[in-house]
Amino acid sequence: MSLAQDALPGLAPILPRHDWTRAEVKALFALPFPDLIFRAAQVHRANFDPAEVQISTLLSIKTGGCPEDCAYCPQSAKFDTGVKAGKLMDIEAVLAEARAAKAGGASRFCMGAAWRSPKDRDLDKVCAMVEGVKALGMETCVTLGMLEAAQARRLKDAGLDYYNHNLDTSPEFYGEIVSTRCYQDRLDTLDNVRAAGINVCCGGIVGMGETLEDRAGMIAALASLPVHPESVPINMLVQVEGTPLSGAPRIDTFDFVRTIAVARIAMPASMVRLSAGREDMSEETQALCFLAGANSIFYGPKLLTTPNPERDRDMRLLDKLGLKAME
Numbered sequence: 001m002s003l004a005q006d007a008l009p010g011l012a013p014i015l016p017r018h019d020w021t022r023a024e025v026k027a028l029f030a031l032p033f034p035d036l037i038f039r040a041a042q043v044h045r046a047n048f049d050p051a052e053v054q055i056s057t058l059l060s061i062k063t064g065g066c067p068e069d070c071a072y073c074p075q076s077a078k079f080d081t082g083v084k085a086g087k088l089m090d091i092e093a094v095l096a097e098a099r100a101a102k103a104g105g106a107s108r109f110c111m112g113a114a115w116r117s118p119k120d121r122d123l124d125k126v127c128a129m130v131e132g133v134k135a136l137g138m139e140t141c142v143t144l145g146m147l148e149a150a151q152a153r154r155l156k157d158a159g160l161d162y163y164n165h166n167l168d169t170s171p172e173f174y175g176e177i178v179s180t181r182c183y184q185d186r187l188d189t190l191d192n193v194r195a196a197g198i199n200v201c202c203g204g205i206v207g208m209g210e211t212l213e214d215r216a217g218m219i220a221a222l223a224s225l226p227v228h229p230e231s232v233p234i235n236m237l238v239q240v241e242g243t244p245l246s247g248a249p250r251i252d253t254f255d256f257v258r259t260i261a262v263a264r265i266a267m268p269a270s271m272v273r274l275s276a277g278r279e280d281m282s283e284e285t286q287a288l289c290f291l292a293g294a295n296s297i298f299y300g301p302k303l304l305t306t307p308n309p310e311r312d313r314d315m316r317l318l319d320k321l322g323l324k325a326m327e
């Protein structure tokens with residue numbers, strides 16, 4: 001427990017609510033910036049040690065060639081982005097990366113595949129990867145696209161801790177971003193993952209040309225799930241040339257921080273991840289995100305296909321802010 005938390009006795013844990021309306025979420029976005037950050041910081045420290053940041057490392061275990069058309073994604077086969085399609089990695093190569101991530105200080109290893117949904121043969125290999133990473137003493141997370149209930153149960157049996165599957169934006173903007181699946185498909189997979197007893201990692205992307213209404217709609221959708229996602233990644237769009245969203249108007253920094261703060265308030269017991277987009281973010285912006293309640297990051301020089309800050313740069317930042325890695 002940090003001194004900061006000791007110094008604020010009487011802050012009882014704030015319990016999650018599942019009846020957030022979009023109007024309430026919009027009202028949070030409309031607060032003056034200092035009020036919003038203050039409220040988010042209060043919620044943060046009522047439920048967490050604000051000096052701790054959870055650290056995950058990502059690995060793309062199957063890159064590119066994806067049949068879906070998500071307008072943000074460099075891995076879609078429909079766009080010419082220069083990402084070369086590869087095969088599913090070998091288990092030993094994945095475990096070598098996991099060992100390196102653990103040595104670098106990550107407590108969770110997240111494996112991503114550019115699939116619409118996994119084939120059963122692929123799932124055999126992914127289950128073996130999950131077992132191997134667990135055996136190293138790390139938490140496991142995978143993101144493989146849409147899952148059937150039985151596939152989710154197989155992953156659970158292999159020891160999977162988290163499944164990442166993002167709602168990405170509001171229900172009404174979703175069709176502008178992806179045409180090869182619909183919002184309900186995402187919700188169905190989230191149900192299957194939850195029913196299998198796997199922790200849910202689910203968030204979205206901002207900076208895709210969405211309105212404030214869409215950002216509020218996304219947070220309201222996440223916060224109205226029957227159980228809040230244990231982990232909520234808030235990604236700032238990484239613009240990749242060749243994707244339809246390359247050249248989209250960039251989100252104002254304060255609006256990004258506001259999105260983090262509103263996610264923190266609406267989902268008080270969840271880990272809020274300051275996710276993609278840190279490579280181009282100043283230290284000051286990242287510090288504001290931590291003040292606004294972000295308590296998790298991706299660590300290591302690569303996300304899936306795009307750059308993330310080098311490890312030593314992140315360690316210097318955490319040191320400067322007096323933050324430490326969560327065990």
Ligand code: SAM
Nearest residue numbers: 072073113114115143144145166235237238276
């Ligand atoms: N194919 C699976 C799926 O879509 O669920 C898993 C991999 S997909 C790359 C995982 C998530 O990465 C997406 O849902 C999206 O939120 C995020 N993402 C992809 N490209 C991004 C980009 N250019 N900027 C920010 N986030 C991105």
Ligand code: DTB
Nearest residue numbers: 112164233275276303304305306
């Ligand atoms: C999430 O919400 N963000 C991560 C993780 N979940 C899988 C992925 C970000 C990808 C950014 C673009 C890329 O590197 O290809």
Ligand code: SF4
Nearest residue numbers: 066068070073076114
């Ligand atoms: Fe495929 Fe996932 Fe990229 Fe969409 S986000 S194109 S589903 S890899």
